Amino acid sequence: MYNQYEFGNLENYLLENKCNKNTSCEQTLNVHIFTGTVEFKKHRFKSVSLFLINAFDEKTLEIMSNIFVLLCITIALGMTINFLETETSDWFYILGVMASLVSIIISLCIQNVLEYYQDTFCRKCGNKLACEEVGEPIMKEKSNFRDYTLTVTRHWRCKYCGNVDTREGPENIFTEKGEMLPVIHLKSIECKKCSLSGAVVEFKKPDVKEIGNKRITRRYYKCTLCGNEDISESEEPINLSAHAHGS
Numbered sequence: 001m002y003n004q005y006e007f008g009n010l011e012n013y014l015l016e017n018k019c020n021k022n023t024s025c026e027q028t029l030n031v032h033i034f035t036g037t038v039e040f041k042k043h044r045f046k047s048v049s050l051f052l053i054n055a056f057d058e059k060t061l062e063i064m065s066n067i068f069v070l071l072c073i074t075i076a077l078g079m080t081i082n083f084l085e086t087e088t089s090d091w092f093y094i095l096g097v098m099a100s101l102v103s104i105i106i107s108l109c110i111q112n113v114l115e116y117y118q119d120t121f122c123r124k125c126g127n128k129l130a131c132e133e134v135g136e137p138i139m140k141e142k143s144n145f146r147d148y149t150l151t152v153t154r155h156w157r158c159k160y161c162g163n164v165d166t167r168e169g170p171e172n173i174f175t176e177k178g179e180m181l182p183v184i185h186l187k188s189i190e191c192k193k194c195s196l197s198g199a200v201v202e203f204k205k206p207d208v209k210e211i212g213n214k215r216i217t218r219r220y221y222k223c224t225l226c227g228n229e230d231i232s233e234s235e236e237p238i239n240l241s242a243h244a245h246g247s
């Protein structure tokens with residue numbers, strides 16, 4: 001039901017408004033590189049995070065998160081064994097399912113706290129809750145015929161020692177190469193340069209990324225008559241219940 005991917009994806013909800021703006025594209029041979037600015041990272045459960053980070057260190061938080069995962073597995077196993085051996089009341093199972101769900105949710109929350117811990121921890125002076133995000137976060141997307149990757153670069157400044165740390169990572173944003181459209185769908189597309197329809201083809205598989213609750217597809221078209229290339233982006237809402245990635 002809940003998994004790390006969905007949680008991480010919600011975390012990036014803030015990116016969704018800006019990700020299509022201020023984006024520039026450079027093309028070298030068969031590689032397209034898109035560079036654009038995104039917003040500062042926003043953390044949820046901030047007061048809980050502050051409380052837990054002040055109270056515990058990183059290791060303890062990691063152990064707590066693992067304990068709740070184990071608890072979830074133990075309860076699920078216990079219920080299965082009990083189900084096979086005896087007849088128990090429905091209440092036992094309802095409570096069991098709820099207890100295992102609650103423990104996995106708590107574990108995911110602690111992982112969220114850990115992310116806040118790592119973001120705000122200064123690696124130079126060793127203070128926790130020390131760093132604030134500064135400057136302009138940049139999202140860089142790289143697309144060739146076979147791969148599509150994405151990284152976000154952020155800058156964190158320590159309020160105690162002034163050190164600025166630049167960190168780069170995929171930030172749990174789901175990316176994949178999508179499928180090309182069936183030829184029948186391309187017939188009606190008109191070339192933006194020579195205005196002829198029926199000659200446009202897709203020249204590589206589309207890039208798909210999921211940010212917040214949106215699935216954004218970027219398609220690459222080329223006119224076979226005049227050679228004009230065109231990149232178009234479309235987005236659709238993600239239906240979380242029909243979502244099967246990583247679960």
Ligand SMILES: [Zn+2]
Pocket residue numbers: 122123124125126127130158159160161162163
């Ligand atoms: Zn510092």
Ligand SMILES: [Zn+2]
Pocket residue numbers: 191192193194195196223224225226227228
């Ligand atoms: Zn054309």
